[in-house]
Amino acid sequence: MEQSPIDLPPVQKAVGSPVKALFNYEKVSIVADEDYLDKVKSGDPLKLQYYDGALRIFGNYLGKIVTMDGGVYHAQEISFHTPSEHKINGERFPMEMQILHVGKTVGDTAKHLILSFVFKKVPGVYNRFIDSLDFFNLPNPLDKYRDLEKELFLPNIFFTTKEEGKLI
């Protein structure tokens, strides 16, 4: 087993399996309902923040994964890496979004599980999840915090809109 980040083989070499982990992501309110370490206070808005060299969103519960052996992992951090950390078939992508899950069940508490998405740049195509983060007004090393204005819904990452060019 290699340590991440790695160069993944092409999709064609993936071995399909009908057995899958259970993914459960619901809408996350922009107001935190629980504390999370010293990063999020209950009642405060969730933030997109510049932290440790990357843009991140922290929350006590942003969704969960149940692995096939019953291990429960809660999503507690979303981070964006440009360019991507992982490669696929030698290709590095413009951006990677990692959802860090932390083990909660007995025997899994020291384990992490990362669900990772890589992005391609395509003119005129907008991702619904990325759009909800107001990507035109990002935090930076000097101004590190931006309150989220729209509730988080991670499955939106699978939806895109395409805008055709207009003649003005």
Add this chain to the structure above:
Amino acid sequence: MKLIALITLISFFCFSIQLGKINNENSVLFNLWNNVPGMGGDDAESPNPTVSPTAKSSFDSSYSDTLVEGWLTVSNARFKDSDKYPIFTHPDGKAEILTSGDYTRINSAYKDRSPDEVGEIHRDEGSPPGRSFFYFRLNRQFLYFSETKTCVNVLGRVDWKNKVKPLSIHFMENPKCFHISENTGDTIRYCGKTHEDAKKFVCIMQTLLRVAQDDYCQGRVPDGPAIEGKPTHPPVIKPGQLVEKIITQPYILIPLAREQCNEHWDYANNGGDWKCLCKEGSL
């Protein structure tokens, strides 16, 4: 030790147009021929398309069974696009794709012969019947062609399964010809000697693509795996024929969450059931 499990999903949120030299007509696909039965075999004399009557039970070999074969012409305006089909220079001169005025590819293996005393033209077995005809074969993965029936050099192919997936097939105004529109942006015209020649290809390709087809095609394709492993249309069942079907019920596994550390814990046991090490990751 910190264990990081990684699950990576690829989200290609795009309608990216993949142009380029995906389908190099000059390529030689020797591996393709390893699985093609009947090369220059017993049916070598038949000039018309023939339908293979058998389908093997093996998954992989089923893809390589030739479903239909015959002589067709192929026309594509991009044959003259040197970006896609570059001109090669070698010691014997330049090698390029020869076309006629309407971009129909010319078969350099064609040799015109004079009629004999009885007025018949004799050609080598398997040689093209006209200067624009190539020998096409269709299996469940490729439509591919070569200069002659016995030639092992594959000049071009349409890949049903992978990169060059045809989007649509339809007849043109000329009933001997049909179009294949590929997702590379190319629209290629194929013509048979007769409407029947072309129709045999079209019907089976429509079946493989699982698009609407006419009654003529019913029962043309042996039952078996088609594109992406999905079965083609049901085989024709004769009245009174006993059909045995094996149905395997699927198992659906839904993971059940294990107990979480100190879940629902309270003081009922005066702290006796508190798992101190659990939160530290020692269990």
